[in-house]
Amino acid sequence: MNAHGYDLSRRRFLQASALAGVAVGMGGITAACNAIGGGAVQGGTFNWMTWGDHYIDEQLKAIEASDKIVANISELAGNAEGFAKVKEVKGQLDMISGDALWVPDAYFAEGLIVPFDINELKVSQQLYPFARQFEIWTKPEGYLGYPFGWSPISIYYNAAEVSPAPDSWQVLLDPKYKGRIVVENQPEEIVAYMGKAAGFDDVYNMTDDQLATVKGLLEQLKPNVLRFAQQATDSVNAMISGEAWLITGNFGNEDRVKDGGGPEIKGYIPKEGTVGWMDAEMIVKDGANTSLLFPYLEKAEQAENIAANFIKHGRPLFSEKAYQVLVDQGEKDRADRYRWTESEAILSQTTLKGPGTSTAKSIQLFNEIFGA
């Protein structure tokens, strides 16, 4: 007899044990299904390192309320930083965002991410078909990331101050724009821009001779640069205030400057070609909470959310259905200004961002020119 006066016979004990065993076994099977992204999950928290424009707080709260899935977000400053971080912490992160060639050439090459069948995500059917088939992200093991946004780097200019209307990178070197240019604080990208200005194609893998040419252009660029923007909004603010007449940046700065009450600005893709990015959400290998990612993406990537993200953050995204949502919302002109439907053609003409063999030399070169 036990302490509660309950007579626990051997038969009842074995029956209870068997029931408990079945329950535990079923629980294990369910957990295993969830772990491979299949069944419903009970909710939880996953760790995501991403850029600030990949989510909207209200959408995260809605998903948390409806699905009990919480995104614990850490801010991603750049591709190299994110890559170094994942190498260091590995499975402490569950999802990370990355650009173009960083995805296959860094994350996948180092075995840091898990490829997956993108068609298992119903929401992926809302993407443009080509976005599910990017060659650089397609491996025999599966697709390397869930496509999100894209943009080439353009030059924007104050139409009242810059004339004649430029069409080339060379305008950044023109002495009459001394102290009137703001570029983002990304040394490797600035070196890449000058590589494009020199007419080089593979600007992340430049030879020493090519870098020597770029050095001369950086020397011409330096007196024209007023300052380095810490983030894209800094460049836009410099245009709005009139401090800058020329900035570099993603699609959409015309709207941002106009919305901020600034002057009329125009943008163009330089005739020598440009660099560009397209980013994706990657599943980190050995992440402890990756079972939450498919359910999260199914919700977060819905066209309505993507359309809202576009309105808030302003750069083109890969969702075909979101474009239709924007059309239905009367935002077709805005989406077309960002050339939403032209991603395939435009990206095919840009040099995609990725880890390069000339990274270290590019940074040394930048420091050499912009140091004292």
Added chain:
Amino acid sequence: MTTRVVGGATLAPPTAASGGRISSLRRFAPFIPAGLILVGLFFVPLAVMLVFSFWSTGANLDVIPVWTLENYANFFENTTYVRTLFKTLVIGAGVTLVSLVGAFAVAYFLARYVSRRWARVALLIIIVPFWTSYLLRVYSWQAILGERGALNQVLMGLGLISEPSRLFVYNDIGTFIVLTYVYLPFAALVLYASLERFDFTQLTAAQDLGARPHQAFRHVLLPQIRPGLITAAIFVFIPILGEFLTPSMVGGAGGLLIANLVANFFKNALIPEGAAVGFMIAAFVLVLLIAFRRYLRVEDVYARG
């Protein structure tokens, strides 16, 4: 000599020597937590940085653990780094000097002419800006010094300039102004702590004995607050060697300091290259601290005077 058997183990009685060791260990016991923190958060990272600085970065940004002097050779061969370090030292020294002068005036006034109660209120006001983020404070200086900023508006309103000037921002002057603003309160707090305990009647006594005010100041006051002055100088000068946020925001393209160049390496995961330049700064600071070690008796800051 007698022995005891405890739990099967034979213990020898404490000798005078071992007793002395235990006694001296006890004396140092209170410093163990601070020592562990110092070792764990300063010496170990410094050692790691030193080791990394002798390695290199390979393909895919991997750190290759093969010993090389290349990073240091690059520091000295590429004169940019030496020039930028020198410029950082000059700006640091200038900001330190101005901060000390400004902070001394404030601290002297508070210590001599203001009641202790109101002096503490004033000190509280001095440290109030620290309750907001550093980033916000520097951003606000962009708004003050910028082309359309408050300073230009005032100068134009007074008729001193006819169009917005960029004299105060996106150059070394901007960096100088904002760094002074950021670090002056540190100097003020240290100097106030030093001056608060100074007996100002000594100045009167010196003058009664025939000293001119500047002589009393130089020969009576300054020697007694010298440790405070040195400490304040170190509190201002050393952090400036690692400053990268202020120069990147108000220094403009030509106003970068040595830490900005280091940050460029780390942002691109070029850890050994960044570590080498970083260690050169750290080594310089260590040399500086060793050179001034005899002035670094913290108790003097509070006890003397």
